[in-house]
Amino acid sequence: MTSSDTAPSSLVLSVDAMGGDEGPAPIVAGLARFLAKNAGAHVLLHGPEAELKPLIEKRKITKSVTIVDAPDVVAMTDKPSHVMRHGKSTSMWSAIESVRAKDASVCVSCGNTGALMAVSMIRLRKAEGVNRPAIACLWPSRNAAGFNVMLDAGADIRADEEDLLTYALMGASYARNGLGLAHPRVGLLNVGVEEHKGRAELKVAHDMIAKAAPRGDFDYVGFVEGGDLPSARVDVIVTDGFTGNVALKTGEGTANFISESLRAAFKATPFSRIAALLAATSLGRLKKKIDPRRVNGGVFLGLNGTVIKSHGSADATGVEAALVLAAQLGRSGFSDKLAARVASAAVLAQDGENDATDQNGANDKDEKNT
């Protein structure tokens, strides 16, 4: 459980080529873009070899890609329980297996979220001290990094106070390794910022997270509200998976509604059509800022290994974004650092506060150096 020698000398990623809405073509296209900018990386690409071989030859990336033949595909409609029992020959299973065997540091899949989480759970197993793994997503924000982290975005519909504390620790570790924030600010999502508000488990979690903040090497800013998701006063927003999933889809739905309305406004009159041309560059920059494809990649946290869920409908840009995130996390040795962070918190909780150990201090320093 040390975290000093974890950064792999060379980066290997495991990619599920199948299971996206459009089949393997956009995944291989995104992979080619990624490899063009990451010459040192190697990718294990999982799927039917006969189908994948011509695609990677066409993209001229055969040297950086090893195809791992897996004949079957998990469909979006497959039930997670079915995949868990009968999915051993699928590309998704095979992609996760490479991380389990430590042949690759991070797995990326565009497939069925429920199945991906279920197979990740049974093959990678929960990390020590984690009761409920979570999905962390990036949220466009006013912060310098351009993003905040929110978790759980929907791995589990429930979370008690212990889970929320674990989410705070995992989210802070992800912000350090994924966004490069040395000392992230963590907030707990509630219906108001006042201490007396909200559900009972939130009040307990509030106190537990505040207490854990100094050793967890993050600032706790207290309760935050839905309006703070894009805010510059917090970096990591902690909530249960039901609320997080509704918030995520509400934010995406609102952004889509406004974009649609904006497009319609620019087509409304001849003047506005000219305006659209004149403002094209600036609006393009704005579009890029809030483009959901740029934040593509929900990260499963709390397993023995890192798995990134890309949108099923991701195009080459979206797949590239998920791979860039995977590379960042793989290079930082994130999986082992997160495990060490949560495990030391679990040990602390068992031993009681006054047994504060040097081990924990050492972990803190390791994380700061990422």
Next chain:
Amino acid sequence: MTSSDTAPSSLVLSVDAMGGDEGPAPIVAGLARFLAKNAGAHVLLHGPEAELKPLIEKRKITKSVTIVDAPDVVAMTDKPSHVMRHGKSTSMWSAIESVRAKDASVCVSCGNTGALMAVSMIRLRKAEGVNRPAIACLWPSRNAAGFNVMLDAGADIRADEEDLLTYALMGASYARNGLGLAHPRVGLLNVGVEEHKGRAELKVAHDMIAKAAPRGDFDYVGFVEGGDLPSARVDVIVTDGFTGNVALKTGEGTANFISESLRAAFKATPFSRIAALLAATSLGRLKKKIDPRRVNGGVFLGLNGTVIKSHGSADATGVEAALVLAAQLGRSGFSDKLAARVASAAVLAQDGENDATDQNGANDKDEKNT
């Protein structure tokens, strides 16, 4: 509990002049705008007479306004429990009292939400068959009406399956009377549209609402997701007050973030500054469409009387919007219709389904005629 003779011959509204962030001036300004377009309406305006008199004289609306002197003001920081015990001399209390005494049909206040709900609860009391009252808000949407209804937006942080059924009935009644939809479509907010997803109480509520739909005179579309809040496939979205509050603030926060970014994009280059001028009309129309001030007014549902909570920061435009909504609900005799609707559902639930009564059929017809 009949609902045939409820529409008041002349409209009287009760308005709390105090408690908004900017004091009574924007409230009186919004009132003047409203009265200019609603000549027949009369308003009972609650607050310190000495302060209000010059304001309504300045606006030349003394004929349509009766000042009800109330010396004290509920502050935004006052705890609801404190206001419940010591708030009898406040303008908020006085404004609610006018609805209780049936001197006015609807109460509008910009004050402290918690206090307004607490005083409304103890003075107006819950309607028969309602366990938890709810706050319904309007959500800008792709529907022809331009809005969907969402409830509960934050009256109570919990809701069980019975409450969710009551919310469906109340939300449908509100959509009929507030938005003029004869046969609203109701959806239940969840983390997926599949029947097996979500919390246990949601699955039970799903079946209960489906069963109640034919008699409740609405269509039940099943589970909806956060992305459906602005959708054209549903009119009324039902959820608990915790989730609803987070969703509402997330939607507002996202809209504000995009607006800010859009303004910055239009200032980025000389070209984009010219573009902003050229597109001004079209963008103005868009802004109006998604302007939160136009949807100003959370309605408390499930009490013996209707109370509208306007934003604390509402300006004249926002106050006017809340008054227009109040007038619409007052003229439709909404309070009595809602009470009849929920009470008949409660009677039905007690008697069992096969005792389906003519009484309920009669109520259906009344509601259809609004």
